[in-house]
Amino acid sequence: MAALDVRPGTRRTGRRPAPSDARPAARRARRRSAALGLLAWVAGLGFCLPAMWMLLTSFHSEPDAATNPPSLAAPLTLAGYREFFGARTGVTPWPALINSLTASVFSTLLVLLLALPAAYALSIRPVRKWTDVMFFFLSTKMLPVVAGLLPVYLFAKNAGMLDNVWLLVILYTSMNLPIAVWMMQSFLGDIPLSIIEAAQVDGARLPTVLARVVAPVAAPGIAATALICFIFSWNELLFARVLTGVVAQTAPVYLTGFVTSQGLFLAQLCAASVVVSLPVLAAGFAAQDKLVQGLSLGAVK
Known part of the structure; x- marks a missing residue:
């Protein structure tokens, strides 16, 4: 029968204590996983950024959309969508x-x-x-x-x-x-x-x-x-x-x-x-x- 661990400060679990380097290895694995997850999020946002920028620009007026550098705080409007669906010209898509x-x-x-x-x-x-x-x-x-x-x-x-x-x-x-x-x-x-x-x-x-x-x-x-x-x-x-x-x-x-x-x-x-x-x-x-x-x-x- 395996000897119990009866050292002070330990619980009598009947199991041998884990090696001293197990916890640092686990922490390194968690940090590596967190870094890879963060990198995946950054890459995903990088791919989605042009589409998000296009969506935001579609709610701007023509003068605000043409500013350089573009303004994120420009007022939002549906004028672009109304023009697309022919509100002024009568030509519909x-x-x-x-x-x-x-x-x-x-x-x-x-x-x-x-x-x-x-x-x-x-x-x-x-x-x-x-x-x-x-x-x-x-x-x-x-x-x-x-x-x-x-x-x-x-x-x-x-x-x-x-x-x-x-x-x-x-x-x-x-x-x-x-x-x-x-x-x-x-x-x-x-x-x-x-x-x-x-x-x-x-x-x-x-x-x-x-x-x-x-x-x-x-x-x-x-x-x-x-x-x-x-x-x-x-x-x-x-x-x-x-x-x-x-x-x-x-x-x-x-x-x-x-x-x-x-x-x-x-x-x-x-x-x-x-x-x-x-x-x-x-x-x-x-x-x-x-x-x-x-x-x-x-x-x-």
Whole structure:
């Protein structure tokens, strides 16, 4: 039986005292953890500072927003938002916002419908030389976007599809499909084959397996892929700027209208940027739990 510690000032616990260097080591570990936590907070605030500054500037008047150095104590006003929504000019941003939402949502749905069976064939039921197929998908993202701008413009012009939002849906689908297949191939690779084989034994065919077995299990990965494709489509500017005019104008193109020959309307531009960023922030907030799970899938093999 171990001897009890009966030295004065100690309790009879039946345990040997901890080594003399255990407490300093624990204190050093706590200090290191606190320093890393503080560094993480500083880095996070550094990343959020431009967005916070944009939000603050959107509530300033144009003269206060244009001061150098900027004034933090300037009076707040909603004039920038009223101007953005056409209180004085009568020109509203709703058509551009609806066009962006239409192009982003429909292209994301098409990407998911095409990427899910492709990822299934490349991960769960791999085809021959599937690695070559994956690198072919990746190689399509190596071409600069501006290099394909002229052929796409000529095709759209000859097909009579200029200033058409459905042309943007097709383009955004083709642009986001490679990255979606890459992401979902990694996600579907973690699905146990026993689940799929059990469904096939019960008589489920491929569409049923994809819709009722694969999709629910890979829902976090699908949500992460959908959100990334939605963000890429919502933020795209080059093709929308060249291929659209007034009818199919998107929100990023509408934002460029605040930079005119008369100068930069900074407060209105910041207000417009805040409003345009809200759909992406709302989508990310709604899917944040599945987004974290989806981005962590396939990270450890």
